Amino acid sequence: MNSDFTLAIHSLTFLALQPDRMSTSDAISESAGVHPVRIRKVLSLLKKHKFIKSKEGTGGGFIFPLELSEVNLWDIYKITSEGALKPKCPESNEKCIVGANMQGVLCSIFFGVEKHMGEYLKEYTIKEIVNLVNKRQ
């Protein structure tokens, strides 16, 4: 799995703590320790799904206009990483009963795992994440 999922969580949490003003990709990237372009890429995904708003130009940036409890980690996972659990497998041997069918069996299992994981991730909204971050302070 790449880190788009965790970067998205990081960004939304950052924005959640700045509810009244725009934050720039520079500010977020400095908090997360990655390049601002990467933040803009991830946030452009979140924007496409209406989780944040952005504004170009001087004084612009990103803002999270929703209730913190309206977005949960499964929402974010689906956008950034759905299907990422299953490793890429090479073509296996169709002449072998295992090679011919394992691919399909594994696909359905990974699909089930992801769905099951979703139930867990739904329990965490950005509100919970913010609380956890504050609690550690």
Add this chain to the structure above:
Amino acid sequence: MNSDFTLAIHSLTFLALQPDRMSTSDAISESAGVHPVRIRKVLSLLKKHKFIKSKEGTGGGFIFPLELSEVNLWDIYKITSEGALKPKCPESNEKCIVGANMQGVLCSIFFGVEKHMGEYLKEYTIKEIVNLVNKRQ
């Protein structure tokens, strides 16, 4: 996630269908479509955890001596891939409340996800996998 997990499942399933004789890494690798050395590496892990036995020399190979229902996918996951869910994150900014604490929050969440996933994976033993493979035939 790399494919050690799926290769281990593939190999055990292959061995489960050859309960009475040794299978070579060559035979398994041909079924899985990967290099025999890779199979030997994965199987050496499984051997270390007593899930299979191996024998060197002429007529040697690998064998799965347990009941098919004695090994489940969570057992295999723990050996091959525990901790693989969480992506590697760069050092984030300690001066920012989010940067300073997000790492820890994410760690505990990924830990929870993996544990939750474990409950699901435990439902699948090699016996189930073999049945699923046969059913597709």
Add this chain to the structure above:
DNA sequence: CTTATCTGTAATGTTTACCATTACAGTATG
């Protein structure tokens, strides 16, 4: 209306993880 400050995104390097491959030592069998 021009300059500075942002986002948006394509293009290009760089690094790293993954995997294949080679090589060879060790072990069992006939």
Add this chain to the structure above:
DNA sequence: CATACTGTAATGGTAAACATTACAGATAAG
């Protein structure tokens, strides 16, 4: 002792992830 295996270290190739550069487009401020 020749052959057929495992076990594992070392090396090389490739693709994914990520950083970086570059620049067009938008907006605000002077």
